[in-house]
Amino acid sequence: MTLTARPTEATTVAHDRVFRHLRSRIMHGDLPPGQALTLRGIGKDYNVSMTPAREAARRLVAEGALTMSSSGRIATPELSNDRIEELAALRALLEVELASRALPRAHMALIERMQIINTAIADAVQRGDAVAYIRTNLEFHRTLYLRAQAPAMLAMAETVWLQMGPTMRALYGRLRRTEPPQFHRLILAALKAGDEPGLRLAVRSDVTQGLRMLAG
Amino acid sequence: MTLTARPTEATTVAHDRVFRHLRSRIMHGDLPPGQALTLRGIGKDYNVSMTPAREAARRLVAEGALTMSSSGRIATPELSNDRIEELAALRALLEVELASRALPRAHMALIERMQIINTAIADAVQRGDAVAYIRTNLEFHRTLYLRAQAPAMLAMAETVWLQMGPTMRALYGRLRRTEPPQFHRLILAALKAGDEPGLRLAVRSDVTQGLRMLAG
């Protein structure tokens, strides 16, 4: 807690470390849907007692990253098709708005960074690395949305990503993707052209494409 | 977002009871912005130890209903004007969509229920009861949105309400409102007429009116 010497690291509190690490794993599809977790197990993984494990679990449940049965057992969520559709609609709503707000502030340096990330996505796809694919894909989006200067909106978008994390991984396995997302090129083109309607369409298409593959 | 409790059964779990009660108080403006809370104090209020109080507080922090300082102290949020604007924009985004989805399913019985709630809002306004005003106003909106069959989206809208709760109360004091929300009449009229564009506009106007008064 008092180790303020390290500049980049915030709090070193145990429950927060557990929370952040677990959150990242879930968001990036490191855990399959329906994966059961136990407080004692989490505690053992991170060398802490049940207390910090419980607090991390609580926060994750509150964010929808984990579900709790009536008896208190915790697991990653198994989403129904309706829920997946709804979350995709939420992504479309939120991310189109975020992209739109970021557009006036998206200069060339940002677009170039996004292009580099896009090549990393292609890498992950070629390696068939689902976790790396999800992580870099979200990084692509987050890089843009950070420019929107809308932290509450970005937090909501991340909450949606979090809820979809385990399912995204399962979906990736079914998609057998061989190429990077086609709509990323459209997003980058619209950004360069300052074309807002085009950007909105491209983002909406990108965030709902997985859904279309699921339904089709 | 909250646990799916069986309709008639009250959960006996302490931390959940604390969580729900505190959440309701915050959402409805029972606490002013910046109000500090302590775990031992919460525990005392609900006759429980620190443990359930901590868990409730964690969940509320995760939902944005409470903020945590770097030293772990918890308090209701004091929102900047930028943040208020952003949350209002989120309300507009989410609630316009929810209303739009509810429209095809909004039959006369629902509209009549909303009209009854609207008179309760007028009541609260006349009595100058801020908490009752906020609660009935949210009930008006929630009654409509429940018909949208979009639980994740509704949960997000509630999260926004939650974050604005304490500030809403403070705003209400400044507004010195004497009449019920004018746009509620437009919402009801659009519902009756099945007028989607009109409904979207009315909802958008309603959820951003407080903001306009703040800025103006």
Added chain:
DNA sequence: GTTCTGAGATTGTGATCACATGGAGGTATG
């Protein structure tokens, strides 16, 4: 009057424990 200091009180954190509940798996019974 203002600022610094330091001691005491307050507060969050994490570990541990007793307890009740629920689930899994084996056994008996049809």
Added chain:
DNA sequence: CATACCTCCATGTGATCACAATCTCAGAAC
């Protein structure tokens, strides 16, 4: 062979405690 039952282990819950960090505020120093 299937199903009901029962026992034991695993798991979440809540209370309590020791501890460290932090806040508060009275009093001293300038």
